[in-house]
């Protein structure tokens with residue numbers, strides 16, 4: 001079976017600025033693929049090339065094994081980072097029109113729009129103009145515009161920006177459902193916790209270059225474990241004097257230790273057991289946030 005989306009050595013230059021410098025990745029059917037990077041790293045440019053809005057200067061994109069063709073638009077959906085809907089036009093007129101542009105019959109577009117408005121608990125927005133809605137609700141309408149025609153490939157650029165926590169959960173659930181129905185989703189965000197929850201594979205871009213790529217669990221194994229959680233019933237004295245312990249933070253139920261090596265974790269555990277009962281001991285995996293900051297510590301622009 002051919003993959004829905006394969007990007008091979010994609011390259012884009014604006015004047016003398018290289019915006020994307022040789023990115024390759026592929027998205028499977030029923031996958032949410034994370035595209036990460038600081039401001040100006042090249043995420044939106046990559047997405048716009050996938051959508052055929054701008055042309056690559058080098059490299060190739062294949063959709064189900066074929067190059068770009070106009071019909072593809074019917075099978076793709078896009079939620080842009082900046083709001084893409086017209087403020088003065090009614091939600092229903094606008095989204096039904098977009099659905100029809102992507103090959104839907106007027107009746108089907110109408111039914112689909114009503115389904116999504118109900119799904120998000122806002123059927124009354126059907127007759128509202130975009131400018132009458134709050135920023136977060138405009139974002140939800142943008143999401144509906146991206147999925148109204150049930151695209152096979154969905155491009156979400158900062159999909160959760162401007163949403164309150166309840167709406168973030170609602171949208172996350174919806175994105176997972178679309179994935180489970182087989183949609184291939186390319187997902188960009190600055191929020192690492194969303195990536196940890198939704199994506200299995202990622203690419204981190206830094207200054208236009210892919211710097212980290214692959215399965216999140218495999219990526220984490222490549223980074224040293226530098227923190228230890230130690231929960232105890234009583235105090236532990238002398239942790240800061242052990243070799244290899246670089247910092248001791250007191251936390252609610254014990255300590256968070258910063259370690260230089262695993263031997264330091266072992267000696268901390270031994271010391272704690274000599275003095276009190278140990279309730280919990282864990283050598284922590286690095287978080288994606290820590291990996292991101294390590295790789296993209298320096299700003300892009």
Ligand SMILES: Nc1ncnc2c1ncn2[C@@H]1O[C@H](COP(=O)(O)OP(=O)(O)OP(=O)(O)O)[C@@H](O)[C@H]1O
Pocket residue numbers: 014017018019037038039040041042043044045046081301
């Ligand atoms: N149309 C354009 N003309 C000139 N330069 C551009 C254009 N579009 C993007 N760039 C430049 O290309 C680089 C990558 O921009 P891009 O918007 O892809 O980054 P991004 O990773 O999406 O950033 P952000 O997280 O801030 O949205 C930036 O330096 C940007 O200024």
